[in-house]
Amino acid sequence: MGKIMINGTIVTAADTYQADLLIEDGKIASIGKGLNRETHEIVDASGYYVFPGGIDPHTHLDMPFGGTVTADNFETGTRAAAFGGTTTIIDFCLTDKGKPLSDSIRTWHDKSRGQAAIDYSFHLMIGEMNAEVLAELPEVIREEGITSFKVFMAYKNVFQADDGTLFQTLLAARKLGALVMVHAENGDVIDYLIREALQAGNTEPIYHALTRPPVLEGEATGRAAKLTGLAQSQLYVVHVTCAEAVKQIAEARASGVEVWGETCPQYLVLDRSALEGPDFEGAKYVWSPPLREAEHQEALWNALRCGELQTLGSDHCSFNFKGQKDLGRHNFSLIPNGGPTIEDRFSILYSEGVAKGRIGLNQFVDIVSTRSAKLFGLFPRKGTIAVGSDADLVLFDPVVERTLSAETHHMNVDYNPFEGLKVTGEPVSVLVRGEFVIRDKVFVGNSGTGQYLRRVGYSGG
Numbered sequence: 358m359g360k361i362m363i364n365g366t367i368v369t370a371a372d373t374y375q376a377d378l379l380i381e382d383g384k385i386a387s388i389g390k391g392l393n394r395e396t397h398e399i400v401d402a403s404g405y406y407v408f409p410g411g412i413d414p415h416t417h418l419d420m421p422f423g424g425t426v427t428a429d430n431f432e433t434g435t436r437a438a439a440f441g442g443t444t445t446i447i448d449f450c451l452t453d454k455g456k457p458l459s460d461s462i463r464t465w466h467d468k469s470r471g472q473a474a475i476d477y478s479f480h481l482m483i484g485e486m487n488a489e490v491l492a493e494l495p496e497v498i499r500e501e502g503i504t505s506f507k508v509f510m511a512y513k514n515v516f517q518a519d520d521g522t523l524f525q526t527l528l529a530a531r532k533l534g535a536l537v538m539v540h541a542e543n544g545d546v547i548d549y550l551i552r553e554a555l556q557a558g559n560t561e562p563i564y565h566a567l568t569r570p571p572v573l574e575g576e577a578t579g580r581a582a583k584l585t586g587l588a589q590s591q592l593y594v595v596h597v598t599c600a601e602a603v604k605q606i607a608e609a610r611a612s613g614v615e616v617w618g619e620t621c622p623q624y625l626v627l628d629r630s631a632l633e634g635p636d637f638e639g640a641k642y643v644w645s646p647p648l649r650e651a652e653h654q655e656a657l658w659n660a661l662r663c664g665e666l667q668t669l670g671s672d673h674c675s676f677n678f679k680g681q682k683d684l685g686r687h688n689f690s691l692i693p694n695g696g697p698t699i700e701d702r703f704s705i706l707y708s709e710g711v712a713k714g715r716i717g718l719n720q721f722v723d724i725v726s727t728r729s730a731k732l733f734g735l736f737p738r739k740g741t742i743a744v745g746s747d748a749d750l751v752l753f754d755p756v757v758e759r760t761l762s763a764e765t766h767h768m769n770v771d772y773n774p775f776e777g778l779k780v781t782g783e784p785v786s787v788l789v790r791g792e793f794v795i796r797d798k799v800f801v802g803n804s805g806t807g808q809y810l811r812r813v814g815y816s817g818g
């Protein structure tokens with residue numbers, strides 16, 4: 358049955374206005390006033406903002422990492438995402454050197470098929486570049502609709518690729534119309550600093566941050582941007598944490614190089630002091646790149662506000678404190694890197710951004726949804742409210758006050774890094790392709806209704 362959503366305030370990246378939405382066959386069929394269909398269910402959105410569903414361009418679900426596997430899989434992670442107002446995720450498909458890319462993609466399909474409550478797509482990791490990989494890429498784009506390739510410049514001896522691989526990936530992406538993503542940290546120098554810290558007996562979580570200083574993120578970001586300019590290609594820098602990296606991105610953009618930047622909620626509201634918590638609590642806050650000193654937060658907010666950074670990814674990569682983060686109790690370098698953020702990404706950006714006056718309401722929609730849809734080949738099917746777009750919608754109460762907590766979250770993990778953070782606003786109901794997944798804060802969706810999304814090639818942001 359179709360639906361008519363009435364009395365809501367529609368908010369897109371461009372406009373804010375009162376209108377009703379006619380929803381048929383999972384799509385927005387009409388936008389206007391006084392829409393009337395006797396056969397349709399009426400959904401009253403009085404008092405709510407109606408946003409396009411959030412698009413999270415950076416998740417790690419069911420991913421082996423740091424000697425363990427993430428606590429959230431596609432079932433639990435996408436359900437939590439839906440509670441948080443996200444209706445599409447793009448997850449990172451890891452690859453193994455020496456194996457066909459298609460094997461890894463099949464593995465990621467096997468993990469996700471029949472599990473997801475919201476729509477999803479994959480980015481593909483490129484760990485090496487050779488004739489076999491090059492030959493497979495056109496098919497990856499054509500058959501799988503995967504139009505973004507991820508290169509790790511850190512995690513030496515695990516995921517790290519060399520500059521030659523990055524450069525050749527940039528060249529291939531230019532030719533094929535894809536977007537190259539980088540984790541930008543200088544992995545070789547970090548590896549040295551970690552060994553030096555451990556030799557000196559420095560094993561606590563804070564040394565995770567001290568061995569990955571901002572200069573090494575800035576250096577790698579600048580290097581990747583320079584290589585992008587040389588290749589005349591396009592680059593998306595994931596999880597930007599610091600002023601040094603923002604500066605490199607801004608300089609590259611100012612000189613005409615197509616570089617985009619993403620930050621994450623943790624870098625906007627948490628700081629390095631969290632790693633010094635007692636009883637190994639600091640392990641909960643181990644991300645790479647690490648949390649920075651508090652002054653970097655303002656640099657990130659400024660960059661979002663003025664468009665030097667364009668998106669917010671969760672980088673959701675959840676590990677339980679007990680039994681997983683524990684692996685590094687006596688050696689910070691063995692703490693699995695990452696944290697649970699998929700559920701709170703949307704609300705933190707609204708509360709800390711819009712409600713506190715740091716960004717505008719339409720800019721919020723751009724950062725949390727629209728820009729990722731454009732960059733990653735999903736627009737205008739996703740990322741906006743327009744006739745013909747998927748009816749992925751969030752009914753958002755902009756005034757309710759609440760406190761984020763592991764007691765109430767839906768992620769499959771035993772802590773919340775934002776525990777105790779008071780936020781303004783909450784997703785109340787969430788629809789994916791016209792069907793409720795969350796209705797009045799209750800999960801009414803199904804694991805398995807989420808569809809795999811084939812994306813089109815890169816055409817700018």
Ligand SMILES: NC(=O)NCCC(=O)O
Nearest residue numbers: 540644645672674694695
């Ligand atoms: N960011 C992090 O600490 N964990 C997830 C993997 C990555 O994105 O580097």
Ligand SMILES: [Zn+2]
Nearest residue numbers: 540596645646
């Ligand atoms: Zn990373």
Ligand SMILES: [Zn+2]
Nearest residue numbers: 415417672674
């Ligand atoms: Zn990540």
